[in-house]
Amino acid sequence: MTNSVEIAEAALPERVVIPLRQSLGTPAEVCVSVGDDVKVGQRIGEPGGFVSVPVHASISGKVAAVGRFPHPGGGEDTAIVIEGDGLDEWHESVKPRDDVEFLTADEIRKITLDAGVVGLGGAAFPTHVKLSPPDSKPIDTVILNGAECEPWLTADHRLMLERPGDVLRGMKLLMKAVGAGRGIIGVESNKPDAVAALRAALHDGTDITVTAVQVKYPQGAEKQLIDALLRRQVPSGGLPMDVGVVVQNIGTAYAVYEACYLGRPLVRRILTLTGSPVARPSNFMARIGTLLSSLIEQAGGLKTDAGKMISGGPMMGVAQFTTDIPVVKGMSGILFLARGEVNERQPDPCLRCGACVHVCPMKLVPVMLEKLVINERIEQAVEIGLNDCIECGSCSYVCPSKRRLIHYFKYGKLLAAQKSATPTK
Amino acid sequence: MQEHLVVSASPHIRDDVSVRKVMYSVVIAMVPAIIGSVYFYGLRALFLTLLACAAAVLTEAVIQKLRGVPVAVTDGSALVTGILLAFNIPPGVPWWIPVVGSIFAIAIGKQVFGGLGYNPLNPALLGRAFLLASWPVHMTTKWLPGRGGTLSGLSLSEIDVLTQATPLAIMNSARAIISDPASTTHQTVQAVKVVAHLGSSDAIANLFIGNVGGCIGETSALLLLIGAAYLMFKHYISWRIPAAYIMTVAVLTSVFGGTSGLFTGNALFHILSGGLILGAFFMATDMVTSPVTPRGMLVFGVGCGILTTVIRLIGGYPEGVSYSILLMNIATPLIDGRTRPKKFGEVKPSG
Numbered sequence: 001m002t003n004s005v006e007i008a009e010a011a012l013p014e015r016v017v018i019p020l021r022q023s024l025g026t027p028a029e030v031c032v033s034v035g036d037d038v039k040v041g042q043r044i045g046e047p048g049g050f051v052s053v054p055v056h057a058s059i060s061g062k063v064a065a066v067g068r069f070p071h072p073g074g075g076e077d078t079a080i081v082i083e084g085d086g087l088d089e090w091h092e093s094v095k096p097r098d099d100v101e102f103l104t105a106d107e108i109r110k111i112t113l114d115a116g117v118v119g120l121g122g123a124a125f126p127t128h129v130k131l132s133p134p135d136s137k138p139i140d141t142v143i144l145n146g147a148e149c150e151p152w153l154t155a156d157h158r159l160m161l162e163r164p165g166d167v168l169r170g171m172k173l174l175m176k177a178v179g180a181g182r183g184i185i186g187v188e189s190n191k192p193d194a195v196a197a198l199r200a201a202l203h204d205g206t207d208i209t210v211t212a213v214q215v216k217y218p219q220g221a222e223k224q225l226i227d228a229l230l231r232r233q234v235p236s237g238g239l240p241m242d243v244g245v246v247v248q249n250i251g252t253a254y255a256v257y258e259a260c261y262l263g264r265p266l267v268r269r270i271l272t273l274t275g276s277p278v279a280r281p282s283n284f285m286a287r288i289g290t291l292l293s294s295l296i297e298q299a300g301g302l303k304t305d306a307g308k309m310i311s312g313g314p315m316m317g318v319a320q321f322t323t324d325i326p327v328v329k330g331m332s333g334i335l336f337l338a339r340g341e342v343n344e345r346q347p348d349p350c351l352r353c354g355a356c357v358h359v360c361p362m363k364l365v366p367v368m369l370e371k372l373v374i375n376e377r378i379e380q381a382v383e384i385g386l387n388d389c390i391e392c393g394s395c396s397y398v399c400p401s402k403r404r405l406i407h408y409f410k411y412g413k414l415l416a417a418q419k420s421a422t423p424t425k
Numbered sequence: 426m427q428e429h430l431v432v433s434a435s436p437h438i439r440d441d442v443s444v445r446k447v448m449y450s451v452v453i454a455m456v457p458a459i460i461g462s463v464y465f466y467g468l469r470a471l472f473l474t475l476l477a478c479a480a481a482v483l484t485e486a487v488i489q490k491l492r493g494v495p496v497a498v499t500d501g502s503a504l505v506t507g508i509l510l511a512f513n514i515p516p517g518v519p520w521w522i523p524v525v526g527s528i529f530a531i532a533i534g535k536q537v538f539g540g541l542g543y544n545p546l547n548p549a550l551l552g553r554a555f556l557l558a559s560w561p562v563h564m565t566t567k568w569l570p571g572r573g574g575t576l577s578g579l580s581l582s583e584i585d586v587l588t589q590a591t592p593l594a595i596m597n598s599a600r601a602i603i604s605d606p607a608s609t610t611h612q613t614v615q616a617v618k619v620v621a622h623l624g625s626s627d628a629i630a631n632l633f634i635g636n637v638g639g640c641i642g643e644t645s646a647l648l649l650l651i652g653a654a655y656l657m658f659k660h661y662i663s664w665r666i667p668a669a670y671i672m673t674v675a676v677l678t679s680v681f682g683g684t685s686g687l688f689t690g691n692a693l694f695h696i697l698s699g700g701l702i703l704g705a706f707f708m709a710t711d712m713v714t715s716p717v718t719p720r721g722m723l724v725f726g727v728g729c730g731i732l733t734t735v736i737r738l739i740g741g742y743p744e745g746v747s748y749s750i751l752l753m754n755i756a757t758p759l760i761d762g763r764t765r766p767k768k769f770g771e772v773k774p775s776g
Contacts, residue, residue, distance in 0.1 A: 223769065236770040308431045319432040341438075342431050348444045348500070349542030354663070354717035355442075362769040367717050368761070385768045393436030400442045401542075407434035 002274050002281045003154045003191075007162055009285050010298060012088055016058050016289025017069050017326040018044065019079040023118040024125045025051030030080060036063045039091040041265050044080050053116040053126045057082055058267040058287035060089040072311040072325045074318060079326065082289070095263045100173075108177040108260060115259035116266045116329070120251030121149055121156075121220070122312050124330030127256065130246055131177040137241040139178040143229060144171055145249050146187035146194060147213060149220035150313025153333040155270040156250040158283045160187065160194040163254060164201035166261075170253030171208060173260050178246050183208040185250075186229050190215045217315065218392040222247045224361050236388050251332070266329055275336030277302045286327050292334060293323040307342035310335040315393035348401035356395035356405065362388050366395040366405050373412035382416050389413070444541075447661050447712075448501030454652030455508050455707065461648040462641045465571045466516040470641045473523045474511035480527035481507030488536040502541050506530050509549035512642025512703060513747065514556065517567030522560065526552040546754045547711045550747045557747075568638035576638030578631040579622050590743075591638045593699040596623055597743040603684045620684050624691040632697035643700040653706035665722035666715060666729075667705040671696055673730025682738055701733065704746035714754040721757075721764035728753045728760075
């Protein structure tokens, strides 16, 4: 729907709401006070630990409030509100670097951390952590995920088409940071234009290859992509680094490029605003903290009543209850579904048809897992792979009885985490 | 607008498949065999089928009402049970046989356990087993010959030593005569001839078309396979159970099913006679009562095949399909638990 729509620079927002929780791990801590003048790129939140990133002002203006606001991840969370002055003045710390090729791995990691870069595919895992594998886990390959994790989202696709050179520059930096000799960009084969654009931007004798992978959901899932490209299976409970791989998102590579070459912290990102109710489905380059209501306006508003608003894609995204949420770093898109497209039928009894078993990319048996979780037999559920579930949604999607499998798996994982957090006698 | 946004867990889109779609597809898949039964045995076959369906649907509705759960008879599952029950009774039985069978199938086979999805045994087969135990004469003798043909599919002069029966029953009697030392030479010679005739290409073709005596919906392999192909195309049944089932019967009957030593059996006869095709494609594949894992389906099919062959060749009944499937239904939870696929990444790290 939006794969042929060029990325448009969203209008400079008059006001931004920047949540401190912008990544997995610990939220940032406020380091400005209400009334302070801030400029674009200025730090307003300090990292709260190793698995945490700093947060920067995305417009210039005055800090108007620090308080609790709706967060796309669910519920409310602490955010810093900046009233813009309309000048869009950048902070003096933001300046281009001309010595990029001489940066060491440590320097690249440091710049990435200082720029507040996180995985932009949706999970928002702090990038500098991914770039710091222990010495015991040598990395030979960096994979860039161009498989576009979910249907409808096109932010990565557009980025590959419009800025292939910068994506590749970011990729080079990522490879250097982990000491990988090889880089692979996996792109789903239904995006031949992206494959062509990236290949055209490659230099001779490069150690980066662009590979077209089969179109199937969930091809963009990290473990599935590694398997498809390298025939390596990440061990159950393990991480890609266990098989010598680091996977990064296309948008993340671009953010690393901007951080290292232009000195810009992550104050904006590309996101897709789409769905049948949207008048002009768009790909926006928007400042972090821009309220969705303002982007919706810029996309021509909603033609019909929306039944559902989803942050992320249709398979794994999080349903929202208000349009007053801000753009956050991990927001790859916003999808609207019309009333009639919302399918919230009451589930029927399980027929044991086995469709969920057939479709599970992690080779689990969802039908058994669901029963165990419903009966709160969590240990047994974990034993047969509850925590291996990547919540891709394939099982729920195919279920003829419309059973809420993923709902139970999320719940079950939560119970499992609580149990393992409680010390046993 | 905002207060109308639905908030629920992902995924937010669903395939349009539903229980109803699955069930009515199974009904559609059985239509060729229903039409065939009318052609072979007359309108009486349709009458009994409709009675079985009506009794099944009504029983389900009444019990759901009594249980205080939503009446969901339009989901098609009771209809499937009704048709399958009718498919498993001889066309010459009195009208109340399918009615009693359906009531038992739904009430005791399904609703007692909590209704759709919770029954451990295939309800239609349980209904048939109940009928067979309660009215064995009706269930084993009320056959009708096919259109313009005979019960056995053979001309009458060839089977003068044997009573009128279905091909499988005749095969069973002939085998018994041959292996019985008390048989006279004349009897044995006749029996050997009968076995040869049953395995002739004409007889096999007749079995494939289904114009022989048998239960209402089981005789025509051709028409059943048309329906099964449709269900496989729709991915509502997998090839695993039928393939494992039929292959196992084929191998075992060709090795042990002969009358002149090992490896002299006629596998094709055993595949096409009796209720094997119906059982393998429409009853062993019943979603609720068969395994969900790919390997489990194969184990289930092989188990059904072994039991069917044992009952046919050694047991007292000429036919073993329904009991085999019921016995394997019981083993389903055990099979599922032991055939879980290897998880993605359940390997030692490669290095």
